[in-house]
Amino acid sequence: MIEPTNSAAPPDHAQSDDLFAGWETLGWRERRERRIARWLEAGDIEFADESVRAAYRERVQLIVDAVDLKKPARVPLVPQMGFYPARYGGLTVKESMYDYDALASAWRRYHEDFLPDVQADPGLPGAAFDLIDSKFISWPGHGTEDDTPWQYVESEYMRPEEYDALIADPSAYFMRVLLPRFAKGFEPLAALDPFTDFVEAATLPYGLIPFADPAVVEAIERLAEAGRATQEFLKAMGEMSTDVAARLGLPVPFSGLVKAPYDVLADTLRGTRGIVMDRYRRPEKILAAAERLVPLQIDAGVRQVAAAESPFMFIPLHKGADGFMSDADFREFYWPTLKALVQGLIAEGIVPVLFAEGGYNERLSVIADDEIPLASVVWWFDATDMAAAKRALGGYACICGNVPGALLAVGTAARVETYVSELLDAIAPGGGFMLGTGTVVDDATPETLRAMLETGRAWRG
């Protein structure tokens, strides 16, 4: 096993926070232990009583043990929720995106009634998207019905001839070119000079002139308003989350989200069709751009973890799934930069959770890469043969999954129970496994979801 190298410099706050004391001298495992110790300690949470504190710690420990490929006291139950808690609470998607108090009470109720081992993701504030006048998603009232989840609007937001501009200066390219295409509220930012111009007193004042442009002033006010809307959302959801941790002992599983560099291009910038054209017309640009994005995604991960308790970083994987490209292309275009991202996060003591949406059956031999340290990541599968996944990754990386969203939506409790029992009997013995949903759940019935969780809770291998 090759150990990831430690980064040359500790994060900025190294001096002020014990977590980072001597950070540059620590290996990835020690860094991770520090972060996990902080998570277990839960210093910011005022637990209702000691039994809740113990329950919280037990849950964190179940997850940590699974990642360490140990046999946890029981299988951790980690369903991923989309809009199901809203539906369960009687809210439409629209209500859940705009009425934050209603959203928070629906989420409270979901946690109380189902008692999973982790909290559900909190959803999104609709007002923020309203205020920036977003073009890159459709959401209730803006292209979708009141009870339909928000969805990405895929497009070639980045033009094929713009790869060089992205590669030369990603931040300037995002601010001046891409963001104005994502949302009307960002359009005036196109007038700003790149901040890297600000290197000499003699020219600096001139770089400030665009900030006096009334359109820029208005845009910044509008963005501030969108930021305040998000704060308001976070206040309601943060209180809910703290309450759920303090009263029920449920930890927040993820500190944030980063993306595979190829997916940044294929999902967000160029779209599925665009990236395919590029694969044939300018393959070298895809490779160079993906490489350019690696340190940016690592940095985004490090900053998100710094602001959270959990050291787990969610990485949803999309355009490298079975069928989306050949094995040769996966090895050339997808895996090297994803691997570099994963290694970079591990080096910082972060646990990457790779959520392989769709099928990953053809990828198992590639992702079982011995340059990724033992027991350092979680592979979360959807439509992948879990027995094959265990053969490829068992004893090497924690695996998680894969109760199908369709089964939860239209199946019966009995069928879910059978599915989960068979899954656990086949995959969970020996540990290194977490019971998760294959997809983010928007649709289920209380009966099917309960069947999944209770079968998992009762299982002893």
Next chain:
Amino acid sequence: MVTGAPVSEEERILSSSASIEELLAAITEIREEDALAVVDDLLANGTEPQAVIESCRKAMTIIGQRFEAGDAFIPELIMAGEIMTGISAKVKPHLSSSHGTGGVGRVVLGTVKGDIHDIGKDIVGSILEASGFDVLDLGVDVAPERFVDAVRGEGVCTIALSCLLTTGFDSMKATVAAIEGAGLRPQARIMVGGAPITEDVCAYTGADGWGDDAATALRLAAEWADRGAS
């Protein structure tokens, strides 16, 4: 071949049939520039546009078979479609206006109401089209009544409903019910497709068949067209 001297009719046919082979190879190997250059040559040499179209269809069939066998992937399908579009633009001016494609069967295709995902639907559409089906693509977020109207107007044999979100299951169910309610079920079979579709979902929606990839959609549509014809 030595150029300069006028070629006999026999030589012209030989050279042009060699180029048709070249076209087939260029498309199936996803060599876009070569494929377009060969088409230019063929048309300049007086090759029948029909022969070019036939070669394209053959190429798409081969790519479709490779996809089904797991030897070709979404990029090949999308790029082959792109090459087709390029060739089509070159061939069109040489075609008489009455020329039609299709003939294998008619398919009405769309992503159901509430879902705006189009990648899977588009791939199914291009595979079916390349295999000789007349495809009417209604787009995304298609309400049940729009499917009903289209089926009424088309004399369709197959209706293909797509979704990526589990939320689409109820829309699929409503669409199947609307088609049934309009009395159109006897003349059409309905398939539901998309990554989350399973047998359970098919039963839930009341559709006649299901698939989670484009190859299955093609196989079903071909089976149903055969059965319809017999």
